[in-house]
Amino acid sequence: MASITNEKAFEESIEQSLIDHGGYAKGDPNNFNRDLAIDQTVLFQFIKDTQKNVWDSLVAIHGAEVEKKFLYRLNQELDARGMLDCLRHGVTDYGKKFTLAYFKPVSKLNPETQKLFDKNILTITRQVHYSTKDESSIDMLLSVNGLPVATIELKNPFTGQDVDDAKRQYKYDRDERELLFQFKKRALVHFAVDTDVIYMTTRLQGRKTKHLPFNKGYNKGAGNPPNPSGHMTSYLWEVVLVKDSWMDILGRFLHLEVEEKTFDGRKFKIETMIFPRYHQLDSVRKLSFDALANGAGKNYLIQHSAGSGKSNSIAWLAYHLAGLHDKNDKRIFDSVIVITDRIVLDKQLQDTIYQFEHKSGVVEKIDKDSAQLAQALTSGTNIVITTLQKFPFVLDKVGALPKRNYAVIVDEAHSSQGGESAKKMKDVLSAVDKTEIASEKINEDDDIEDEIRESMLKRGPRPNLSFFGFTATPKAKTLEFFGQKGVDGKPQPFHLYSMRQAIEERFIFDVLENYTSYQTFFQLSKKIEDDPNMNKKKAACAIARFLTLHPYNLAQKTEVMIEHFRQVTLKKIGGKAKAMVVTASREHVVRYKHEFDRYLKEKGYKDIKALVAFSGTVLLDGIPPEYTEPGMNGFGEKELPEKFATSEYQILLVAEKYQTGYDEPLLHTMYVDKRLDGVKAVQTMSRLNRTCPGKEDTFILDFVNKREDILAAFQPYYEQTQLSDVTDPNKLYDLKTKLDSFKVVYQSDIDAFCAVFFKNKELQTKREHAQLNAIVDVAVERFEAIEKDEYKEDFSNTLGVFVRLYAFLAQIMPFQDIELEKFYAYSRLLLKKLPGPDGGERYHLGDEIALEYYRLQKIADGKIQLQKDSGAAIEPISEAGTKKDKDEYALLSEIINLLNDRFGTDFTEADKLFFDQIEEEMVMDEKLGVQAKTNTIDNFKYGFEDVFIAKLVDRMDQNQDIFNKIMDDKAFAAVVKDYLLKKVYDRLNKDSGDWSERPLFFKDVIPNEDVADNQKYVDFLPVYSLQAVATSFGKEEHVEMLGWKKIENKRLNKDMFIVQVVGKSMEPTIPNGSFCLFRFERGGSRNGLVVLVESRLVTDPETSQKFTIKRYRSEKETFDDEQWRHRKIILSP
Structure with missing residues (x-):
């Protein structure tokens, strides 16, 4: 008896399972014809049993040689058409058509086809000697009616071998020239299996053979979950290979993909046999089963990572959904509508489904208008493919559609479920018969209410519509609209194939594996004497734009990128690697292209050429010529992907275009010179993750974003x-x-509005358009009458939040609040008519400021490590983040000082100042101040801990050594935190007016009454109780003068005063805590001085800088001799 731990025992257990429970018969290896790679005994048994009359008529033609001649003809067809096509569509010999396999019918309308399906003979044959050259054998062979369709090499880890040995066996011991292994002609898939994992391939190519994992995934990663009742890989023979499943895979999954490729101007075709990966098979079947069980009217979210093969999954799902029939043999979905922006998907769908059925017209692409869609749906086209943009939005235009059920498959769901667009899409499919409503003579008030209810119902879930949303990066809206509730009540995907699993299974690269950060340090100066008063945000944006577009900045970054590309990237992927430069705007693309071309010419580099990708036209500095993408590249926009794929071009400079949905496997490197947030960062950087032969890694060089x-x-x-x-x-x-x-x-306005708006469209008149405007204009007048601008802004913002939130929420729950629906309808139009905030002028500061100092420095490189089971979550849709920032104004010189400070301090910051700066920031933290005054120090430490870490992380770039020490050395961190805890707590609880607690500086401050008038502003300057600190500011407050300080060896004047600089200084060379002399700018206003101070609490959304502004207003007293002095300074926002 064989040992239960050897490979033979493993073989026997699989064989027995398939024979006992899988619908297989035991195959005889002696019946295998090595010359033809067919089990002709089983083949003829099947044909004579199922097609006796046809076989008899062929016997009459060929006589005694009928089997020999039929096998000759069959071999011809298998060589020419391939095994898959012959299995599905049979072969013809002398006009006699023979079916080689019967597939399970999707309905029960024809019981005879079910009987024929049952007569298929599936065999499992062990140790098959396949070669005509030697006695080489394969562990297991799976055949359908004598025709080989799959091979299996088994390995048992108990014997010291595993799946890698099976893969090596296929690569080095299985000659792809042997007929059994020839691509397409015989076996269609080859499995390498051990007790823990499975790999498969559809094409043997010697050492180039590529095996793909066929595993379930475990803990959202690669591998298989433990199986308490058997082998972890038992799903292969217990589920996948059983008769019904296996025949379904052969009939409705496997397909031959023919792809046209262009390389160096030459076109060629690549054939690939596509066998579903486990998650594809699993998701399509689970979705189909759930739709069959629950019928139409349910939403599904499929979160499948890049590299999951979404195009094939969508094609398979569409085909399976189109074939679903209920117990009464009625179709579940009358049509399946695929909404996608993938250009290739319509052809792929048509080609794939044609292989299944050899029928035309099963798939129709909608590329004209809504009338074409209406025709496709009313004529019963099984599968319709279109884009959301071309999907018709108006019922009146389409006309009434029959009451039918529809499955809508949305590719990249996050871009396609917006409020009104989704509602209008549902309108078309909601099967509302408008003519019936128009022909009835009913009460007008009831009619309006019915219209409102109908509008509400269209927006909510529809019993005749099922949505299937595919995306790798679901947003909050996507989760709530498509997701299903989990045990915690929160929405989750119906099916998951995670980014982590795709990376671990090597279908995509981890693009954060090699990530390098650069930081720009610079110093600006003001070139003009005047100091104009400007909108703070717009001026800061203009300065940031000035810097990023400055020729020196572009030149420095261009040099870094090109030299890195030549030294590193150019050698990757066998010399074929390409790079993408992600820029902040179309103007950046144009200027970078000029700089790239200049640098390449100057250096004499002829091995690099760059292309650009941007929309529309660009005019630099308002001076012709206008630049366009085709004009700069020398060919049309549609040609770009194909041109860039050739060896002529290496670098693509982009602004928005090609940052999502663009798959070029040769992209290896990305240079990022643009702020990227959230899902945009994921989608953009994921352009690099595609795999291809010779590609071993990727690289990102980021000039803008922080690693965290x-x-x-x-x-x-x-x-x-x-x-x-x-x-x-x-x-x-x-x-x-x-x-x-x-x-x-007012409610009366809403009622009057809705009486017109929801009136039957057939009964509306042109005059009522004017009536709607008049009703809404009354509210606009009331809005204009609001005195305070901030109240206007608050109303406008709140109204916008309501409209967006209602449009979203009404899709995921059927609201039955008519008043709310009426208010929404009115609010949508009111929002459009409200006057927007004054856009104002756009600042161009090229003539006002100059770049004095610039440095580009690598600050970090290496892997950004993503965490397993991190619990990271995205926030639900809410009203947060919708308020517009109030315009603030500042002097141009102070805005420049701010930015210089933000980017310059890392050069001169001394270690000893690091903790002082964190201390000062914490002291000025308003929330921390409240906690200190209302808690004991023991309770205060809990709030302190969080703020300390936040402040530390904020400043980590300024002193990496100290930051690392605190993070890595717990004892050191404890001492630091304990020291700062006591200091911060004590300072926050001290009376700021207590002179005994003031710094030593104040010991020399002389009270006002002790300084003679003739000494003021001659030998002494006033000291004010003002600190230029990191904080946020509220209401106007009075700043007291503390006294006078003697200043030697300096000529003084009445513009001057003294305040203390704490936290991050406005001038990097000033030590923390210093008392500094301030003065008004000459040529500027003597009043209204503006000082910029850093704030960790405020982030400008456009420049991503953290700062705030404080305005100092000086109140003076004037004397009889026309002399004056500062009496007090007012600090206000």
């Missing part, structure tokens, strides 16, 4: 994306209550 920000962007999508909480519908009522308090919208 990129980590935070990727983490929620690394495993399963989850929401921190679900959106609360009661927020709608809270928002409406707030809007009502402004007294801009």
